[in-house]
Amino acid sequence: MTSNNRKQIASFILQRMEMGETEWFFKPDTDFPRRLDISAHAAPSKHMLLAKEKMVDTGKVVHLQHRENECTGKIIDEEVITDQENLNDLYTAVCGCTRCPLGATRNKFVFGAGNPHADVMFIGEAPGADEDAQGIPFVGRAGQLLTKMIEAIKLSREEVFIGNILKCRPPGNRDPKPVEIECCEPILVRQIELIRPTIICALGRIAGQTLLRSKSSLGALRGKIHDYHGVKLMVTYHPAALLRNPNWKPQAWGDLKFLRREYDGMVIG
Numbered sequence: 001m002t003s004n005n006r007k008q009i010a011s012f013i014l015q016r017m018e019m020g021e022t023e024w025f026f027k028p029d030t031d032f033p034r035r036l037d038i039s040a041h042a043a044p045s046k047h048m049l050l051a052k053e054k055m056v057d058t059g060k061v062v063h064l065q066h067r068e069n070e071c072t073g074k075i076i077d078e079e080v081i082t083d084q085e086n087l088n089d090l091y092t093a094v095c096g097c098t099r100c101p102l103g104a105t106r107n108k109f110v111f112g113a114g115n116p117h118a119d120v121m122f123i124g125e126a127p128g129a130d131e132d133a134q135g136i137p138f139v140g141r142a143g144q145l146l147t148k149m150i151e152a153i154k155l156s157r158e159e160v161f162i163g164n165i166l167k168c169r170p171p172g173n174r175d176p177k178p179v180e181i182e183c184c185e186p187i188l189v190r191q192i193e194l195i196r197p198t199i200i201c202a203l204g205r206i207a208g209q210t211l212l213r214s215k216s217s218l219g220a221l222r223g224k225i226h227d228y229h230g231v232k233l234m235v236t237y238h239p240a241a242l243l244r245n246p247n248w249k250p251q252a253w254g255d256l257k258f259l260r261r262e263y264d265g266m267v268i269g
Contacts, residue, residue, distance in 0.1 A: 071095040071109060081186050087116050087194055090187070094167075099183035102168035108135035112163030112191060119198040120155065120263060122146065123188070124238060125206040126166035126176050137162045142239040146203070149239065149252070153260040153268055161195055163188065165210050181210055192231070199263050200231055204238030222255060225262060234259055 076097045084090035095109045110127040113136055122138075130140030138146045147157055166176050166184045192200070202208040205218040211233060212226055221235040236255035237248055257268045 073098045073103060075099055078186050081190050084190060085194075087191065090190055090194065094187050097167070097184075097187070100168075100180045102166065102170060102180055105171055106168035107132045110135055110137050110164065110167050110169070112137055112161060114157060114161035114163075115159055116161070116195060118159065118161035118195055120160045120259070121192065121195060121197040121200045122150070122160060122162045122203055123200060123207050123211065124162075124164045124203040125210070126164050126173075127169040128173055128240075129169065131164075132169035137164055138239070141243055145239040145242060149256055152253070153256050154266070155260075161191075161197070163191060165207060175206060176210075185210070192229075197231060199259065200228055200233040201259055202233060202235045204241060205235075207238070208235035222251070223258070232262060234262065 074096045076094050076099055080093055081090070084093050091111045095111060097103055097109065108131075110131045114121075124138065127137060128140055128142070130143070131137055137143070146162070150157060150160060165188055166180055167187060168184075170176055170180070200211070202211050202221075205221070208218065208221045209215060211228055212221065212235075214221065218235065218237070222237075224234070226233045226235070234255065236259075237252045242249055242252055260266050260268055
């Protein structure tokens, strides 16, 4: 489908909605012309908001692990990323990515896991050793804590989507380099486009600064709602930081209650 076709479909849908017809065209696989412009923050259109409200949850959980027969090393063109129309196809297209040097040092490509139509996304900075070994995000000690954090606000890992900015582990768990972020972020952007979350929770300073194009401290980023291309975004501590500094847990708990309240109004005691 060409860009012009997409625009024509969007215009037709919006026209029918203004006439009061909204039920017949909303399907889980609706092909709306949504591409995030990572150079500017644009609010979602009226028809995109309604599409999110009407979208039916298929109940399927994306749990894509490294499949040797599909993940052969290759340099991925950015157009290939944006052309994929569902998470499974996106995974197949990018799991052998060698756009940056991390493609040569990783053990497993860590795509992400969770509900493909999740309202809540948790995004960290990069996989660690456990994630690199299993191909699943947040499965080590920090991941176990994240699971407890999610459950504390009465959600589950199966209801949300969990991922990272980088899909490959940096050696020694060092901070991501700018070139690695530049190569890998388009994959995350396309994931967000396909999932269409209501709210994103950035885990840690690096994730928050990267997504918001900000140099502000973690303290300055926390405690407020930011705009990420029309999607609500908040920032809290990375679970690994909470393991190192347990005295930060009360502040993190406050952030999580804030997230749940912003998501659907539920007040957690």
